[in-house]
Amino acid sequence: MKAAPFEYLRATSLDEAIEALGTPDARALAGGQSLVPLLNLRQARPSLVVDINRLDELSFLRKENGRLEIGALTRHRAVETSAVVRSEIPLLAEALGHVGHVAIRNRGTIGGSLAHADPAAELPAVMVALDADFTVRSASGERTVAARDFFLGPHRTALGRGELLTRISVPSHRGGWAVEELSRRSRDLALVAVFATVTMTGEVCESARIAVAGAGPTPIRATAAEASLTGGPMTGDAIALAAELAAAATDPPGDLHAPADYRREMAAVLTRRALARAKEGA
Template sequence: MKPPPFDYVRPGSLGEAVRLLAADEDAKALAGGQSLLPMMNFRLARPSVLVDIGRLPELTELRRDDGVLVIGAGVRQRAAETSPLVRQVCPLLGQALRHVGHHQIRSRGTIGGSLAHADPAAELCAAACALDAEIVVTGTDGRRTVAAAELFVAPYQTSLAADEILTEVRLPIRDARHGFAEIARRAGDFAIAGVAAALEFDGGTVTRARLAGLGIGGTVRRLPEAEEVLRGRALDGDAIGAAARAAADSATPPDDLHADPETRRAALRAAAQRALEQVAHD
């Protein structure tokens, strides 16, 4: 299929891009286009104008700033996946990115574009929640910061205003161990369910646990029931099994053409088990 007619503008600065979005409520920001353009082809999105922010230099930084990993929204997913800095200070991000679509998609898709798309099965959204990411957005009223867990409000909907652009992702650098697993019919398919995990330890005892599930509801979300099971325990087989069961029992997944609720709960339990086993062997 072909998209409906639209205009195309390539602004020269972030400020100009914000003004263009503010001037037309039906305008959409275009970064890598790996999510938006297919939706336009299926007539699920009908923007009047595409504001191409994919080449704005303000959005391409990838750096360490004291205790924070700062990633510009326009950084390509493949660049983050292969970055030595990401591998060193935030390996969970690289683990999650390896499951995003295929190599060609990650070479065009951007970090900010995936988060702003807010797909309930998006690996990057789950990783952002598990890592307590702060999302910086810029609009006509200036910059503001929103927690990743508060960004995703419904399937393909975020808390961003129409004139706001997601410009930066800030990931706190912590001494944590990570794991990521998902269950999909084929590599590159949308996940039936998945889990991103970030755990901190004092000796062999879990002191802080952050787990986020994907593909199990209207949005990516944290799994507090599983987190509570893990806190204050050694990460042994009993703890991992109990946390995986808690994650599955707490989920209320949808019944759709991809899987029924029981299948998704079983997939979530398996994904949680695998992700936590990765942490245990990290």
């Protein structure tokens, strides 16, 4: 199948891109790894495609005040292989290794994955786990949206017409971390994936952060599970309870690939594994 007709604009400045995105039914084109298949399947029928690939100012990766600042157009592979990311936020580098194959990650962008907001995608859940902030720009200026407020439903975000995601700001984290993902084939989108970080003082859990992908309309932050661990010894029983609480917070879809009950059970299993590994690393 071929895409329905659309106008195409290769933006040469951020202002030009933002102005064009104010057109009804305009869509930004970044790496094209999700948008182009949607166009060809006619599941997306934009009036105007605004190509942002020439906007070099949106492609950067730098450490600033204990945070990693990532331009929305930065390719997955650049972030995954960055020495700074591997030392400051290894959870992010590891999670990116699960996003499709290298060819996809060479083209796909951080901003594109987040704006696409697939509930089974790795990056939205990682950003929710890490308490990232997103900078969104429009003709009327810039605003910051917390990752936990950005994802509103499957492929639905807080981005409005004429808004472009420009920057992702992620706090560095210390302590242990783990990614546990279940998918039908290696590098497929997750059936369920869990992203966890843990900091410990001796045997006591100082903080735990847990986000689950593939188990609800948006990434799920398992706050009750986190609270159950915080301030106590991280025993096997404490981890098992947290895993049950994380699973209880999910609202998984049932489909051809896996029924809802199976996904919920897997959310518990993967959370248990992720917490045990994160504790080891902490």
